[in-house]
Amino acid sequence: MAATDVDVFSNEEKRNLSLGGHVGFDSLPDQLVSKSVTQGFCFNILCVGETGIGKSTLMNTLFNTMFENEEASHYQNGVYLRPRTYDLQESNVHLKLTIVDTVGFGDQINKEDSYKPIVDYIDTQFENYLQEELKIKRSLFNYHDTRIHICLYFIAPTGHSLKSLDLVTMKKLDSKVNIIPIIAKADTISKSELHKFKIKIMSELVSNGVQIYQFPTDDDAVSEINASMNAHLPFAVVGSVEEVKVGNKTVRARQYPWGVVQVENESHCDFVKLREMLIRVNMEDLREQTHARHYELYRRCKLEEMGFKDTDPDSQPFSLQETYEAKRKEFLGDLQRKEEEMRQMFVNKVKETEAELKEKERELHEKFEQLKRMHQDEKRKVEEKRKELEDEMNAFNRKKMAAETYSLSQPLKKDKDKKN
Amino acid sequence: MWCSNYFVLLTFVCFLFFLNPGPSNPHGYLAYPLLSIPAQQKNLEGYVGFANLPNQVYRKSVKRGFEFTLMVVGESGLGKSTLINSLFLTDLYSPEYPGPSHRIKKTVQVEQSKVLVKEGGVHLLLTIVDTPGFGDAVDNSNCWQPVTDYIDSKFEDFLNAESRVNRRQMPDNRVHCCLYFIAPSGHGLKPLDIEFMKRLHEKVNIIPLIAKADTMTPEECQQFKRQIMKEIHEHKIKIYDFPETDDEEEMKMIRKIKDRLPLAVVGSNTIIEVDGKRVRGRQYPWGVAEVENGDHCDFTILRNMLIRTHMQDLKDVTNNVHYENYRSRKLAAVTYNGVDNNKNKGQLTKPDTPDGMSPLAQMEEERREHVAKMNKMEQEMEQVFDMKVKEKLQKLKDSEVELQRRHEQMRKNLEAQYKELEEKRRQFEDEKTNWEIQQRILEQQKLEASRTMEKGKKKKIF
Numbered sequence: 001m002a003a004t005d006v007d008v009f010s011n012e013e014k015r016n017l018s019l020g021g022h023v024g025f026d027s028l029p030d031q032l033v034s035k036s037v038t039q040g041f042c043f044n045i046l047c048v049g050e051t052g053i054g055k056s057t058l059m060n061t062l063f064n065t066m067f068e069n070e071e072a073s074h075y076q077n078g079v080y081l082r083p084r085t086y087d088l089q090e091s092n093v094h095l096k097l098t099i100v101d102t103v104g105f106g107d108q109i110n111k112e113d114s115y116k117p118i119v120d121y122i123d124t125q126f127e128n129y130l131q132e133e134l135k136i137k138r139s140l141f142n143y144h145d146t147r148i149h150i151c152l153y154f155i156a157p158t159g160h161s162l163k164s165l166d167l168v169t170m171k172k173l174d175s176k177v178n179i180i181p182i183i184a185k186a187d188t189i190s191k192s193e194l195h196k197f198k199i200k201i202m203s204e205l206v207s208n209g210v211q212i213y214q215f216p217t218d219d220d221a222v223s224e225i226n227a228s229m230n231a232h233l234p235f236a237v238v239g240s241v242e243e244v245k246v247g248n249k250t251v252r253a254r255q256y257p258w259g260v261v262q263v264e265n266e267s268h269c270d271f272v273k274l275r276e277m278l279i280r281v282n283m284e285d286l287r288e289q290t291h292a293r294h295y296e297l298y299r300r301c302k303l304e305e306m307g308f309k310d311t312d313p314d315s316q317p318f319s320l321q322e323t324y325e326a327k328r329k330e331f332l333g334d335l336q337r338k339e340e341e342m343r344q345m346f347v348n349k350v351k352e353t354e355a356e357l358k359e360k361e362r363e364l365h366e367k368f369e370q371l372k373r374m375h376q377d378e379k380r381k382v383e384e385k386r387k388e389l390e391d392e393m394n395a396f397n398r399k400k401m402a403a404e405t406y407s408l409s410q411p412l413k414k415d416k417d418k419k420n
Numbered sequence: 421m422w423c424s425n426y427f428v429l430l431t432f433v434c435f436l437f438f439l440n441p442g443p444s445n446p447h448g449y450l451a452y453p454l455l456s457i458p459a460q461q462k463n464l465e466g467y468v469g470f471a472n473l474p475n476q477v478y479r480k481s482v483k484r485g486f487e488f489t490l491m492v493v494g495e496s497g498l499g500k501s502t503l504i505n506s507l508f509l510t511d512l513y514s515p516e517y518p519g520p521s522h523r524i525k526k527t528v529q530v531e532q533s534k535v536l537v538k539e540g541g542v543h544l545l546l547t548i549v550d551t552p553g554f555g556d557a558v559d560n561s562n563c564w565q566p567v568t569d570y571i572d573s574k575f576e577d578f579l580n581a582e583s584r585v586n587r588r589q590m591p592d593n594r595v596h597c598c599l600y601f602i603a604p605s606g607h608g609l610k611p612l613d614i615e616f617m618k619r620l621h622e623k624v625n626i627i628p629l630i631a632k633a634d635t636m637t638p639e640e641c642q643q644f645k646r647q648i649m650k651e652i653h654e655h656k657i658k659i660y661d662f663p664e665t666d667d668e669e670e671m672k673m674i675r676k677i678k679d680r681l682p683l684a685v686v687g688s689n690t691i692i693e694v695d696g697k698r699v700r701g702r703q704y705p706w707g708v709a710e711v712e713n714g715d716h717c718d719f720t721i722l723r724n725m726l727i728r729t730h731m732q733d734l735k736d737v738t739n740n741v742h743y744e745n746y747r748s749r750k751l752a753a754v755t756y757n758g759v760d761n762n763k764n765k766g767q768l769t770k771p772d773t774p775d776g777m778s779p780l781a782q783m784e785e786e787r788r789e790h791v792a793k794m795n796k797m798e799q800e801m802e803q804v805f806d807m808k809v810k811e812k813l814q815k816l817k818d819s820e821v822e823l824q825r826r827h828e829q830m831r832k833n834l835e836a837q838y839k840e841l842e843e844k845r846r847q848f849e850d851e852k853t854n855w856e857i858q859q860r861i862l863e864q865q866k867l868e869a870s871r872t873m874e875k876g877k878k879k880k881i882f
Contacts, residue, residue, distance in 0.1 A: 023510075096459055
């Protein structure tokens with residue numbers, strides 16, 4: 001939507017025409033505004049800071065309401081994020097506010113992985129939006145945007161410098177979310193210490209290459225105020241929901257024996273500046289930056305990871321359809337290949353087993369062939385013996401026969417002899 | 421300063437539109453704005469300041485500038501160029517930049533011209549798309565084709581720009597509104613009109629207009645309008661519908677407009693003096709037909725609706741309905757459920773149907789399914805394999821047992837034979853032995869007998 005984006009239209013002729021009267025399209029911004037007011041706005045704040053540093057109190061103070069929350073204990077064994085969503089309304093503007101708290105941050109002995117749950121949460125919100133954007137039937141116009149628009153990083157008021165946990169965490173987050181560093185419990189630092197502290201912090205951030213959110217100075221209407229506020233970063237804030245009578249007014253403040261720290265007094269702390277910048281002037285810009293910069297970066301990385309490119313080897317721009325089709329072909333080919341592999345492996349297995357079984361069968365047959373042969377042998381032997389026996393029997397019978405005929409003839413001889 | 425002016429305007433706008441600041445449902449298909457995440461209602465105990473958000477949105481939108489693409493379609497000579505000039509109070513079409521009726525070529529063309537106009541600090545990049553040659557040939561079959569192609573190509577450009585890995589500011593060149601000019605015949609729609617609108621009503625917001633309305637009397641106009649609306653309903657043509665609001669005032673206005681659809685318009689490039697006022701109008705011997713007179717024609721209604729109140733809505737409907745339809749149709753063709761999605765062409769289904777997944781999620785799903793299928797297949801094959809192996813082993817075992825048994829049997833047989841043989845032999849031996857004993861006895865006897873005989877013989881001799 002850029003009438004001022006000249007390079008895109010440089011190849012087309014654009015004529016500047018003057019109007020002969022009141023046409024009425026100057027109501028376009030109002031039409032747009034009324035549409036967005038009808039839809040309602042949503043805003044998501046992430047509060048990162050140690051337990052007890054004053055995150056919940058600051059939220060209550062900023063939004064003039066008591067968000068319910070139990071005090072967190074110091075004994076969490078990890079960092080986890082607790083998002084809570086609230087519906088707020090001011091005059092005719094509806095705001096769906098989500099406050100995400102980091103519970104247990106800075107409490108563990110080993111804090112190396114403290115930043116991981118935070119980064120994961122932010123990435124998950126981007127991922128959800130990306131998935132919705134990639135759906136075939138999508139409804140982006142009434143999608144509840146849960147992407148984190150601003151990360152308020154609470155710095156402990158040591159007065160010296162940033163902790164290494166702070167540097168590490170902010171470095172991991174600066175490319176994913178708009179960071180505004182805040183010095184918490186600023187009523188424990190004196191003015192001069194505060195000044196030095198702020199300078200130290202900013203120089204440490206710069207030297208470590210941490211990119212915090214800069215209030216935009218390109219819009220004439222707000223560039224002045226934004227530029228001056230940029231110089232007051234990080235904001236030193238005090239939060240309080242208790243009311244104290246000062247003079248004849250009742251203000252939110254913290255009562256000490258030596259005086260009253262007024263939250264909304266600009267000389268006491270930067271709370272008013274924070275509220276002004278965060279809510280009244282730059283809320284829309286924060287949302288825009290999240291969408292146009294951080295989300296686009298995430299999306300680009302994710303798509304590149306998945307293998308999507310904008311141009312193919314011949315530098316022809318891919319259309320979405322072609323890209324999807326190409327991916328799909330690849331994917332299907334992959335699946336088919338896996339199937340083939342599995343089948344092949346199986347066929348091999350079958351062949352092996354078949355060979356084995358055949359081997360066994362052969363052995364079995366051999367064994368029985370052997371037995372058969374043995375048996376044949378035995379049979380032959382028996383047959384031989386039988387034949388032997390028969391022969392003997394035959395011989396004997398013949399002998400017997402012969403003997404009998406002989407003995408038959410013998411008695412004749414005896415008789416003959418007797419006769420003689 | 422603009423701040424205070426805006427504030428006055430805002431309160432006025434608020435008064436008009438937000439007397440009832442509850443959720444409103446501009447279109448049937450837009451559910452209440454931000455869905456489903458459970459949220460607690462909280463009351464603010466003081467002024468926070470996010471009521472300034474609309475201001476911030478206003479500021480940013482003015483800085484960005486606005487774009488609008490308007491398409492005008494109709495036969496030549498119906499006063500399209502004049503109407504555009506009247507609408508925007510500028511010489512968009514002029515002798516140097518002639519209107520479509522002066523640029524007719526052999527085939528229907530679709531041409532666009534971009535103009536940059538400014539009013540009240542608001543920049544508008546207006547693109548007017550016209551179609552010289554539409555409906556002017558003898559054979560007008562498919563003369564809508566270049567128009568649909570043009571609209572689709574703009575959707576395609578936007579889709580590709582939106583789907584790039586490196587996205588930059590995407591110019592919105594999609595056609596937001598199509599003014600369709602109906603010739604004032606007084607009888608009804610022509611077949612070409614019906615055909616065109618049927619082809620395009622699901623691609624673009626169509627606003628049908630009765631051109632050169634000053635050729636009809638008010639009664640004729642009324643009758644003509646009724647006839648046209650009847651035909652539009654008969655053919656189920658979806659022309660641009662005004663969104664509903666909760667605001668009673670606004671609804672009354674909208675109902676009044678709806679009664680006068682399609683709008684009958686008159687355009688003019690000349691300014692005439694009437695009763696001391698300078699107005700745009702057409703001078704006739706019998707009087708002046710004033711363009712901006714609500715009794716003479718519906719031009720004012722058109723201008724207010726198109727430019728002053730519903731321009732943003734036209735863009736929103738194009739983006740949320742027509743473009744999304746195009747997109748889902750295009751992407752559905754690429755995915756697994758291509759067949760199913762095509763059945764829902766042109767309708768926005770609920771976002772949580774199973775075919776509402778992105779192609780990538782779908783591929784993921786397919787992969788999972790495939791893995792499951794392969795696992796199952798593998799299991800089955802293993803089962804079959806094991807079973808067959810078991811079978812075979814069993815068979816082998818059985819045949820082993822069988823052979824063993826037979827072998828046993830044969831052995832037994834053989835043994836029996838052996839025994840038999842042994843028995844026979846024994847018998848035989850016995851017999852033989854007996855006989856031999858007998859023989860020996862006989863021999864003995866014989867020997868005895870012969871000896872006796874010998875003795876006897878010897879005795880005799882003496």
